[in-house]
Amino acid sequence: MRDRLIYINGRWVDSRHRAGIDVLNPATEGVIGVAAAGSAGDVDGAVRAASAAFPAWSALPVAERANYLRAIGDGLERRRADVAALITSEVGTPLTVSQRIQAGLPVADFRNSADLALEIEWAVEVGNSLVSAEPLGVIGAITPWNYPLHQIAAKVSAALAAGCTIVVKPSELAPLNALLLAEVADEAGLPPGVLNIVPGDRVTGEALVEHELVDAVSFTGSLVTGRRISELAARAPKRVLLELGGKSACILLNDLSADTERQALDDTVKSCLLNSGQTCTALTRLIVPRERVEPVLESVCTLMDRYPAGDPMDPDTKLGPVVSREQYDTVLAHIESAVDDGARLVHGGVERFAHLTHGYYVRPTALLAPDNSVPIAQDEVFGPVLTVLAHDGEPDAVRIANDSVYGLSGAVWGEDRDHAVAVARRIRSGHIDICGGRFNPIAPFGGMKRSGFGRELGRHGIEEYLQTKSLQR
Ligand code: NAD
DSSP: OOTTEEEETTEEEEOOSSOOEEEEOTTTOOEEEEEOOOOHHHHHHHHHHHHHHHHHHHHSOHHHHHHHHHHHHHHHHHTHHHHHHHHHHHHOOOHHHIIIIITHHHHHHHHHHHHHHTTSOOEEEETTEEEEEEEOOEEEEEOOSSSHHHHHHHHHHHHHHHTOEEEEEOOTTSOHHHHHHHHHHHHTTOOTTSEEEOOOOHHHHHHHHHOTTOOEEEEESOHHHHHHHHHHHHTTTOEEEEEOOOOEEEEEOTTOOHHHHHHHHHHHHHHHHGGGGOOTTOEEEEEEEGGGHHHHHHHHHHHHTTOOBOOTTSTTOOBOOOSOHHHHHHHHHHHHHHHHTTOEEEEOOSOOOTTOOSSOOOOOEEEEOSSTTSHHHHSOOOSSEEEEEEESSHHHHHHHHHOSSEESOEEEEOSSHHHHHHHHTTSOOSOOEETTOOOOTTSOBOOEETTEESOBSHHHHHHTTEEEEEEEO
């Protein structure tokens, strides 16, 4: 393992200025590695390398940049088993889920960006002007821990496809997978300085945002940090892309058949418990016709019982721990105050599992909220906690769904699909699944309202790293 190392300008260097950060396995609470805590000096070296690499990288024909991205995708595919095991030990995601999502999505991100870069309109005629799409320059990328390599791969692959160079500061909770990506990029022959990785904490992140040679910042993480990063970036000013939190609603319309209702509940519980609820798009508010509340609660309890908690390396485990002691305490505090605020605890709760003596495990929890105004219906919990709410017909369901500062994701289930689409169009969210529509890794992804702005993935994700230039002739 590359303890305390930083990848700058195609070389592995030691961070000499600050003590390292222990990386813990949330299932065992044991230390699995020590990451560098990048200093402002380390960030400066990385940004200068990215700036020096920019002219040559941005001038490369797009097909050549795409070839590098494909080679990185192929390298990650070869290391897929290592990536899955590493992220399971850093984050606690059950191994079977890690193999599919944590290790699978980054491969797709690099391959998709390679293909879609060739579809960008790099120049168009507008009257007497030639309007070209130009890379933004040096990107500072700051990422969270929940889908750590996918979040890095979405940014790196799109920025590099656009012709930008990049410095990544991964989350201090799951930084080791980012170093594995640097190894793969190195083996793929990526020119030095195009991709630089500086592990660290908020000190490292703020140094990156404030660096004068960073042209734009791409951030995924919490609303609080997004606000701080926006403030720092505004001083320059420089462009920011923000992918923040969510409190996404799943609406069950009144016309659902028993069969479709079963599918809808299965899908919602799966979404809510995926990665122990630590998914920004998790469906965490289930909005159901008032007369269906009691039978729905009963079904939710049965479904939640089908998620055995245990060692995430065990292929039978469906629920791993949450990522850290701090996250564990936060999730339990949310559950406790929900009950104090009048919510009814219908499944789970704050008690530890008797069979798990170590690790930050939280029981799959369902609460019936008195209405949408209570904190458990408004705050992002980021744990395996579902809030059920009653609606009194479609306009009320839409009102409740929109009664949130967030607008990242959502779902609508109805017997009439076209009508469900019409309802979905009235919800202010960037991403809504109709009757179980599956995740599409080339559709634009991002939020409305306080869930942020800018889009990642697919062609739209590459365009986020471009700006126009007009040449009059
Ligand atoms: P976080 O905001 O605590 O940290 C995210 C990153 O920001 C980390 O790398 C951290 O070191 C860095 N950071 C913290 N303070 C900083 C500062 N002042 N300046 C610069 N960098 C700073 O978030 P987290 O706990 O890692 O992740 C969970 C959050 O991320 C949740 O709110 C979740 O909804 C959100 N998220 C959003 C998406 C999305 O695409 N919309 C995806 C995943 C996670």
